[in-house]
Each structure stands twice: as structure tokens, then as C-alpha cells.
Amino acid sequence: MKNSLVKIGSWVLVLLAGGCVDPYRPPEISDPNTYLVVNGFFDSAPGATTTIQLSWSQNLTDSKPPTAETNARLTIESAHNATYSLTEKSAGVYSLSGVTAQPGETYRLHIQTASGLTYYSDYVPVTMSPAIDSISWQVENDGVQINVNTHDPQNTTHYYRWEYDETWEYxxxxxxxxxxxxxxxxxxxxxxxxxxxxxSSNSRNIRVHSTVRLSQDIVSQFPLIAIPGSSIKFQSKYSILVRQYALSQAGYEYYDQLAKITQNIGSIFDPQPSQITGNIHSTNDPTNLALGFFWAGSVTSQRIFIRKSQLPGxxxxxxxxxxxxxxxxxxxxxxxxxxxxxxxxxxxxxxxxxxxxxxxxxxxxxxxxxxxxxxxxxxx
Incomplete structure (x- = not known):
């Protein structure tokens, strides 16, 4: 059995080729296998542009940017045989404009690399995100804790993911x-x-939450980020833009597991390395893994500002x-x-x-x- 440690952007992922325990081998850090990395989703918002990014996983010690997969052929296909082709706009970045994912339909991503490798995602439903109710914050532990609040009055979402962009004046x-x-x-x-x-900076950690165990589909004061009061971000004025995504159960389980094995590392109580690749599969060779999760849905967002005058001295x-x-x-x-x-x-x-x-x-x-x-x- 051979294990592989790979880096996907800012995440480190451990892939196990089997289920038994195997001794840690340092050469695996310097000589990992290479896997296709797929990042993006089918944006269902009217007039939105769908963007899919293809790259290759890299050595843990490699400081260079990931290698982009160029000249690939990408299509999004519906279960009712509609096909939409994406265009490469820059190295490894493919986009589709003027096409809206339809609620009630299912879609999959089809990838053919320049070398002839073929990948298909599973068919995924269209998940519509409810509006963000508010982005709240409070002074806590000599810093600022920022939280998100939302709910689905239809009680059908249950699975959420958030990303954010920070901007500050100094x-x-x-x-x-x-x-x-x-x-x-x-x-x-x-x-x-x-x-x-x-x-400016972007969110690094994966933030997901489920309301399945609750009687109502309500997210209240979910913590997004804690910022020390001494941070330069609060020298003058700070802003955060939060994006909210609704996930399917499979999508939630993927991101939740990915968060556990990439963010909770360092103690004997943390989750052990496990295989997690997503919903994209190679048709040439089932052992040729692809990393990522393709999904379709809408995005809702909200921005707030925090001024220095609103904070302690x-x-x-x-x-x-x-x-x-x-x-x-x-x-x-x-x-x-x-x-x-x-x-x-x-x-x-x-x-x-x-x-x-x-x-x-x-x-x-x-x-x-x-x-x-x-x-x-x-x-x-």
C-alpha cells in the first residue's frame, strides 16, 4: 500500500490507497502522485458566469504555483441531454456565460484533458441558497468575533457553506x-x-454547518472569523463580504470531511488521514483520482463595514x-x-x-x- 500527501492550494490532503495502517514514509512527501484538481460550480443565478478551474496537485515542499491544466475540453451536461461547452479564458480557467442552471434539473461536469484523460462528475441537483439574514459581530476576548445568521422558511436547505473576502483601510x-x-x-x-x-485577504478555512438535527432550518450566530483587536485590519475601517452556498448532503459531507482532515491536524484526538476525493471520477482508470466536488446552485452574499470608532481604543x-x-x-x-x-x-x-x-x-x-x-x- 502506498500513501500520498498532496497540496491543493492552501489545503494539504492525505490520500490512502487502502484501508490498513501503513508506516509513515518521508519519501512520500517529496515524491507524491499527481492528481487533477477541479475547483468550481455551475452558477444558477440569472446572468452569472460559471467558472471552473483545473490544476494539478503538487509536492508538499513545492513553493511554485500549481500547474494549470490548459487546452482541456469541458462541458456541463444535463440529465435531459442538454450540453454546454466552457471556454478557456486564461491558463486552466474555463467559463460559461448566458446559461442558467434550472431548478429541478440535475447536471454533471465532463472533462477531457489535453493528454486524453476523461473525467465525469456525478449528476448533482441544483441547490438554491436562501438570503443571508445578517452578518453580526461583537467584541470578544480582546478582538472581534464575526458571525453569520440565516434561515430557510421552506425548511429544505439544511446544508450550508460560507466563504468571505476581507478588505481593510490603513x-x-x-x-x-x-x-x-x-x-x-x-x-x-x-x-x-x-x-x-x-x-485584502480571502477565507482559508472551510466553514460548513448543518441544521438537519434542528426542528427549524435556522442558523444563528455561526462563527466565521475571530480577529485580534491589535490587527492592522482595525487601524481605520474594515469590511467583510460573506458568500453563502446551499449544499446537497453529499456536498456537505465532502466539505465537512475535507475540513476535518486539513484543518484539525496536530493532536492524537484529531481525525486520522483518510481518502476523500469528491464526486469526479476518471473513466480511463478508476485509480486515477480527481480531487474536487462539482455542484450546481446559487450564491447569496452580504457585506458589512466596521469602523475604528465602533471599537475599543x-x-x-x-x-x-x-x-x-x-x-x-x-x-x-x-x-x-x-x-x-x-x-x-x-x-x-x-x-x-x-x-x-x-x-x-x-x-x-x-x-x-x-x-x-x-x-x-x-x-x-
Whole structure:
């Protein structure tokens, strides 16, 4: 029996080729098998674009991006023989526009790779997500806990999954008026704002929940994310966009198991590695596994904003370290370029050349913390 450890994006998946216990072998980490990874779903919202991404699993120690599966042929097929072809828009990313999944119908995904491998998903029903009732938050344990609330008045959904996108506004420690020009070796007036930035991140963990055991299909205060109060996310203003998906029972079981074996690792009480591949199968060779779960349905979403004025007086950690300033002449800056805050004119004033008030680059250029200076269109 041979085990395989593979990496799918930010998830690590352990595949067992059998059911018995086998000793851990380090070579499996450096030489895993490669499997097709399928990420995407058939979006049933009117006017929506369906996107399916194909890539290949990679070595746990491989730092390069996953290899995209290009030039594949993808179709979505209904149980009543309707066929819709997807078009490759970028490397490994295939899309379909102008087609809406019909409630009550079932669909499957058909993949033919460039090398001739063929895969089919199981037929899946169309699952319609109810609206999100609210995204709530409260101060808790010196931080902010964000929760989601929803319900299905028809009492038919029962299985839910959530993803989210975070965005936050922040600033550098100092406003910079000048910049060192490497080409001309001069100090020029800065013509761009590098003081205000917006950072962003996406959900990493799998968040699923079931209401099957409840008498009503209600989700109340389900925890999505906890953010420390010292986070740079709360320096000025924070926003989170939450997307909600309704799942079939099979889809819920897949994501629930995937969450358990990828997120709860580290103690003897955590779930043991197990085989979990999804609902996509190879017709060329049943042992040639595909990783992923194809489904069809709608997405509902809601966004909230949290302002710093709504929170306790936390001191946020910006990651600047020590933003000590120094006074350097132009010649000194040329010898050791640094961030320039402003012109420094002592009192009483001295004749030129003036010195400049300087600080580490990370203290004057907010982009060095990973953000961008363009304000998002949705930002209030």
C-alpha cells in the first residue's frame, strides 16, 4: 500500500490507497502522485458566469504555483441531454456565460484533458441558497468575533457553506513628501500617495454547518472569523463580504470531511488521514483520482463595514517595527536610500542645503505591507 500527501492550494490532503495502517514514509512527501484538481460550480443565478478551474496537485515542499491544466475540453451536461461547452479564458480557467442552471434539473461536469484523460462528475441537483439574514459581530476576548445568521422558511436547505473576502483601510506611519530618484540620483517631490492603502485577504478555512438535527432550518450566530483587536485590519475601517452556498448532503459531507482532515491536524484526538476525493471520477482508470466536488446552485452574499470608532481604543500593530526618524542630508540619503518624510529646516534656520527627515521605507510606503493605493469601488 502506498500513501500520498498532496497540496491543493492552501489545503494539504492525505490520500490512502487502502484501508490498513501503513508506516509513515518521508519519501512520500517529496515524491507524491499527481492528481487533477477541479475547483468550481455551475452558477444558477440569472446572468452569472460559471467558472471552473483545473490544476494539478503538487509536492508538499513545492513553493511554485500549481500547474494549470490548459487546452482541456469541458462541458456541463444535463440529465435531459442538454450540453454546454466552457471556454478557456486564461491558463486552466474555463467559463460559461448566458446559461442558467434550472431548478429541478440535475447536471454533471465532463472533462477531457489535453493528454486524453476523461473525467465525469456525478449528476448533482441544483441547490438554491436562501438570503443571508445578517452578518453580526461583537467584541470578544480582546478582538472581534464575526458571525453569520440565516434561515430557510421552506425548511429544505439544511446544508450550508460560507466563504468571505476581507478588505481593510490603513495608513503608513508617516506621510512622505519626497522620494529618492534612483535614475537621476536626485530627491524629488513625491507625486503619488503612498500613505493610504487597502489590504485584502480571502477565507482559508472551510466553514460548513448543518441544521438537519434542528426542528427549524435556522442558523444563528455561526462563527466565521475571530480577529485580534491589535490587527492592522482595525487601524481605520474594515469590511467583510460573506458568500453563502446551499449544499446537497453529499456536498456537505465532502466539505465537512475535507475540513476535518486539513484543518484539525496536530493532536492524537484529531481525525486520522483518510481518502476523500469528491464526486469526479476518471473513466480511463478508476485509480486515477480527481480531487474536487462539482455542484450546481446559487450564491447569496452580504457585506458589512466596521469602523475604528465602533471599537475599543485598541492599539493596532501595523508591522512597521520601530519607526524611528533620522535627519540626513541628500548626500547621506544617496549613499543609503531610505524613506523621506519631509524637508527638515532647523530653528533657527540654516542656509541650504537642507537636511531631510527620514524613516524606514516600511514606515512611509503603505504598499510594503501588501496593500494597494487604489480605493475599492465598493468602499464607502
Amino acid at each position: 495608513t503608513a506611519a508617516y506621510y512622505s513628501l519626497f522620494v529618492y530618484n534612483d535614475t537621476n540620483r536626485t530627491i524629488d517631490r513625491r507625486n503619488e500617495d503612498v500613505f493610504n492603502c487597502w489590504g 485598541w492599539v493596532t500593530i501595523t508591522g512597521d517595527g520601530y519607526c524611528d526618524t533620522d535627519t540626513l542630508t541628500a548626500e547621506q540619503i544617496r549613499d543609503s536610500p531610505t524613506g523621506i518624510v519631509s524637508e527638515y529646516i532647523p530653528s533657527p534656520p540654516l542656509p541650504p542645503p537642507y537636511a531631510y527627515l527620514t524613516a524606514p521605507l516600511a514606515c512611509i510606503d503603505c504598499r510594503l505591507k501588501g496593500g494597494i493605493t487604489k480605493k475599492p469601488d465598493f468602499w464607502k
